[in-house]
Amino acid sequence: MSKRVIVVGAGLGGLSTALRLSDLGYKVQILEKNDTPGGRLNILEKDGYTFDMGPSFFSMSYEFKELFSSVNEDVPFQIQELDPLYTVYLSGKEKPYQIYKNLAKLAEEFKSVEPNFEAKAIKYLKGAASIFHDTEYRIIKRNFNSILQYLISMSKVPKKHLPKMFRTFWAELERHFESEDVKIIFSLVAFFLGATPFNTPSVYGLLNYTELQHDGYWNVKGGMYEIVKGMLPLLEKRGVKITYNSEVKQINNLNGRISSVIDQNGKEWLADLFVINSDAASFRGKYLDRKKYSEKKLDAMEWTLSPFTIYLGVKGKIDGISHHNYFLGDNFKQYADTIFRTSVTPEKPYYYVNVASKSNLNSAPQGCENLFILCPVPDLRVKKDWSDSEALAAGIIDDLGKRVGYDIAANIETKIIMNPIDWQDKFNLYRGSGLGLAHGLKQIGAFRPSNKDEIFGNLYYVGASTHPGTGLPIVVIGSKLVTERISNEHAII
Numbered sequence: 001m002s003k004r005v006i007v008v009g010a011g012l013g014g015l016s017t018a019l020r021l022s023d024l025g026y027k028v029q030i031l032e033k034n035d036t037p038g039g040r041l042n043i044l045e046k047d048g049y050t051f052d053m054g055p056s057f058f059s060m061s062y063e064f065k066e067l068f069s070s071v072n073e074d075v076p077f078q079i080q081e082l083d084p085l086y087t088v089y090l091s092g093k094e095k096p097y098q099i100y101k102n103l104a105k106l107a108e109e110f111k112s113v114e115p116n117f118e119a120k121a122i123k124y125l126k127g128a129a130s131i132f133h134d135t136e137y138r139i140i141k142r143n144f145n146s147i148l149q150y151l152i153s154m155s156k157v158p159k160k161h162l163p164k165m166f167r168t169f170w171a172e173l174e175r176h177f178e179s180e181d182v183k184i185i186f187s188l189v190a191f192f193l194g195a196t197p198f199n200t201p202s203v204y205g206l207l208n209y210t211e212l213q214h215d216g217y218w219n220v221k222g223g224m225y226e227i228v229k230g231m232l233p234l235l236e237k238r239g240v241k242i243t244y245n246s247e248v249k250q251i252n253n254l255n256g257r258i259s260s261v262i263d264q265n266g267k268e269w270l271a272d273l274f275v276i277n278s279d280a281a282s283f284r285g286k287y288l289d290r291k292k293y294s295e296k297k298l299d300a301m302e303w304t305l306s307p308f309t310i311y312l313g314v315k316g317k318i319d320g321i322s323h324h325n326y327f328l329g330d331n332f333k334q335y336a337d338t339i340f341r342t343s344v345t346p347e348k349p350y351y352y353v354n355v356a357s358k359s360n361l362n363s364a365p366q367g368c369e370n371l372f373i374l375c376p377v378p379d380l381r382v383k384k385d386w387s388d389s390e391a392l393a394a395g396i397i398d399d400l401g402k403r404v405g406y407d408i409a410a411n412i413e414t415k416i417i418m419n420p421i422d423w424q425d426k427f428n429l430y431r432g433s434g435l436g437l438a439h440g441l442k443q444i445g446a447f448r449p450s451n452k453d454e455i456f457g458n459l460y461y462v463g464a465s466t467h468p469g470t471g472l473p474i475v476v477i478g479s480k481l482v483t484e485r486i487s488n489e490h491a492i493i
């Protein structure tokens, strides 16, 4: 007999789980707080411009292929590889660095600052590759039922990686490279985990392997939201219903099982199984009253940085900028050490710029550019007041204009700003943390909030703050893991 599943949240985690479960014959209903699907993978449309709201590229593209092939479908969107991967503008340098996957080409970029770069990079990436492959199936792509099981699995990871658990990302880079520029650029991936290279363990050097050697970076033809648009008909075909403007506000239990959820409109939704795609840590605290996830405990956890995002429609073509760009200052360590712990508006912020109109002409009117600017900032525990948002945005736009030699401020046709309060309120992101719980050693594997509830046998979780973690391909892996659990524990007979 088919079983009814309610998925709370239509983020990528919720949509992917719904797709997999409905394909197995479960009857799936999604409840989504907002009026569009996708969660952080969303779009904004204004004055003829279409902006990707959050993610602008991804690694491990094969995880999307796995998702669709597991339900016997072709990938319903076209992916395109980034080459170069990205461009880095360091303050005070005449020329930006182009970051290529091809190490010989990359060596040319660094030839004046890092002699013998290619050999050094090959050696560094060999270590990073072996961590990736030694942990992929032992730690990332599997479920854990207990801390003991996790520790046993960890003990099977070759001992040679042990020092990298206790060394920082930066310290590991210092063992391999001399140039500050190379170290800074290689360490940018640490910010994807929501931390800085100075407090992230060097095991995450594996991300340098994923970007530079393994599968590189990809985006989607026509914009990232094509992922969501492509998934909707596949869900519909399998009978999945999505109800929008339906924020779950209460969760009811009866005889040791979750029996229903109640949404903002007071409507009660009954089902046999429930999958929460809202933040797996804060949801447990807010709606299940779990002491381990009280506000005090949540505040003491490590959270990824908050996004401060600016969406600009700009008249004219900006030649001095590429598709994916990082703009960094000249005080990297000091900036990384202090910025995320202070409530003061950063004077010279570091930021990322994605110019979608370089590859997706439809994202902006003809002859115009579509700019997405992402500046990582402290979360709402640290900086509560964002009344300075306009001033912060103006400072970034001014800096960007000077660095690419184009008067952006004078040519703005449209502008949207989202500060950490907006991100928090829109998607229920705890204290506005952009990527959810951070990935320090105390918050991964069995130490991360599990995808299976501790008390209720019919309650599960998927998404950035549960196992295995954040980022588009990782959330897709999470949907596979939770589906495996559900189909094992609540098989359709």
Ligand SMILES: Cc1cc2nc3c(=O)[nH]c(=O)nc-3n(C[C@H](O)[C@H](O)[C@H](O)COP(=O)(O)OP(=O)(O)OC[C@H]3O[C@@H](n4cnc5c(N)ncnc54)[C@H](O)[C@@H]3O)c2cc1C
Pocket: 008, 009, 010, 011, 012, 013, 014, 031, 032, 033, 034, 037, 038, 039, 040, 041, 053, 054, 055, 056, 057, 058, 059, 246, 247, 248, 249, 277, 278, 279, 307, 309, 374, 426, 427, 428, 434, 435, 462, 463, 464, 465, 470, 471, 472, 473, 475
């Ligand atoms: C600015 C930004 C840039 C990013 N860039 C990248 C990138 O380039 N590449 C990459 O791989 N990753 C990137 N990420 C991370 C990536 O977006 C996330 O890891 C991923 O989208 C998380 O998906 P999810 O399903 O876990 O959560 P979400 O996308 O947050 O989905 C959860 C959904 O649940 C809904 N919801 C919450 N509470 C309730 C409730 N009570 N009732 C009903 N619905 C509810 C929310 O509205 C939301 O739609 C970025 C994130 C941000 C914020």
